[in-house]
Amino acid sequence: MKLVGYLLKKIIPLFVGAVLFFALVLNLVDLFMNLTTYLQNGSSWHDIGVVMLNYIPKTIWYAVPVAILFSSSYSLSNMYANNELQALFASGVSLFKFTSPVLILSILLSFGLFAFENGLVVQTYEKKMKLQNQLLQKFESDNNNNVIVISENGKIIYNAARYFEETKRLQNLYVIFRDENKNFLSLVHADLASWDFELKHWRLQNTLEYVKDENGRFTSRAFDPLLEENLTESYEIFRKNIVDVQSVSAKEAKIYIDHLRKAGLPFGEQLSEYYKKFAFPFIVFIVVFLSIGLTGKTRKNVLLISLASCISASVLFYVMHMVTMVFAKHGYISPFAGAWSPVILFTIASIILLKYSRT
Template structure:
C-alpha cells in the first residue's frame, strides 16, 4: 500500500497541474478567436468573463485525457530515470502489477468523465453558446422553408412551402398518405395548417383518394385529420447536434429520425461516441505505461511529445472511423468503438515489450 500511495502522490499533483494548464490554454484560444467580435459588439467585460467561465467545463473535458497521459507518462519515465523502479522490479513486483492501480483509477475516471459530460459539460456549453450568440447579436430563427418530413415510418409525407414557428403554422401544405404496404392511399392539399393542442387543423383542405383504380375528390376525412400529429418541433429550423445534448435527449432524437425514415447513421455514431470517447482515459494510461522508460534523457519533453502524439493519433483515427460510419462504410457502433478496441490492442502489445 505504501508503494501505491507513493505512486498516486506523484501522479495526482501532476495530473491536476496539467489539467489546469491545458484547460487554461483551451479557454485562452477560444477567447482570442472571439475577442475582436466581443470588442466590435461592445460586450461588457463581465459578460465575456461569464461566457468564458461557462466554457471551462468543456475545456476540462477536452484536457482530461491529455493531462492524465502526461502525468502518468512523466511519472513513470522519471521513476525510470532515477532508477527507483529498479528496486521495485528487484523486489519481485512487475511493471503490470505496479501500475495496475493506475489502470483501475483510469477505468473509473472514464465513467466519471461520461457523467461529467452528460450532466455538467452539455448544459454549461449550451448556455455558453446561447449567451455568446446573444452577445454577438447572432439571432437564430426557427422558421423554415421548403420542408419535407416523413412520419409514421414513411406512411405520411409532409411537404410545406413555409413553417412559421411563432404562429405554429404551415403554409402551402401537401400530404401524401400511403397504406401499410406503401401503396398510395390519398393526397391532401391545404392552403395552411395550424397546430391545435395535439394535431394539425387544415384550412382550405382538399383530399384526393385513390381506391380500386379510381380517384375521388372531397373534403379531408376525420380519420386523416386524426393522423396529423407530427409535433411542430419537427418542422423547426433546428437540426440537433447529438454532441451538444445529453444522452437521453440524443436517444429521443435518433428514435424520431428512425420513426420518420430519415438518415440516422451519423447521429447514431455520435451517440455511441458519447460512451466510447471517455475510455480514452483508460487507453492513454495503458499506452503511457508501455511507452514509459524508453529514454532517460529529456524526460519531460519526451513525455509531453508522446502524450500529444498518442492523443492526436487517437483523435485522427476516430475522425476517420466516424466519417466511414457517416457514409455507411461501417456500422455506427464500430465508427465510435473501433478506435477504442484498436488502441487497447496496441497498448497491450506495447506493454508486452515494455522495459521491466
C-alpha cells in the same frame, strides 16, 4: 495500499494541475480569438465573463485526456529515472500490478467523462454558443419555412408552411397518411398544430380530412381526433437547424436518429456519432494504458519526452478516430466499427507495449 497511495499522490496533483492549465489555455485562446469583435460590438465584461464561464466545462472535457496522459506518463517515467521502479521490480512487484490502480481510476474517469459531457457539457456549451453568437451579432433562428418531414418509414408525411420555435407550433399543416404499401389513405389539413408536451403528439386546430371515394375523387369528412395520437414526430425535427449529434445529449441524439430511421432516411453518419459519444471517453483509459506501456523508454529529458509522447499519442488517436468515422460515414465500415475500432486497436497496442516494457 501504501504503494497505491504513493502512486496516486504523484499522479493526481499533476493531473489536476494539468487539467486546469490546459482548460485555461483553451479558454484564453477562445477569448483572444473573439476579443476584438466583442469590443467593437460594445459587449460588457460581464457577458464576456459569462461566455468564458459556460465554456469551462467544455475545456475541462477537452483537457482531461491530455492531462491524465501527461500526469501518468511523467510520473511513471520520473520514477523510472530515479530508480524507484527498479526497486519495485526487484522486490517482485510487476509494472502491471503496480499501475493497476491507475488503470481502474482511468476506467472510472472514462465513465465520469461521458456522464460529465451528457449531463453538463452539452447544456453549458449550448448556452455559451448562444450568448457568444449574440455578442458577435451572429443571429440564427430555429423557425423554419416549407417543412417536409417523413415519418413511420413513409407512412406519415408532414408538410407545414411554417414552424415557430418559441410557441412550438406548425402553421398551415398537411399530413398524408399511407398504408404499409405506401398507398394513399387520407389527407388531413389543419390551420394550426401545437405540440402537446404531456401527450407527446401534435394537437390540430381547424381541421379537415380528405379521402378518396370509389370514383377516385377527394371528399371531405369529419376529422377523427384519435388520428392525432399518430402524430408523434417530435417538434425538434421541424426546426431549421439540422441536428448536430455531437452537440446534443445522447437522449436527444437517439430521438433524432430514430426519426431518420422511421423516415427511411440515411442515418449511418449520425449513428456513428452517437456511438462515438460512448466510445470517445475511453480515450482516458487508452492514454493511461499507453503511458504505462511507454514507461522506461528513456531516463533523460523526462518532462520533454512525456509532453511529446502525450501529444503524439493524442494526435494519433484523434486522427485514427477521424479516419474511421469518415469510413463509417461513407458506408465502408459499420457505424459501430467507426466509433469503437480505434479504442480496440489502441487497447491492443497498449497490451503489446506493456508486454515488452521493462519490468
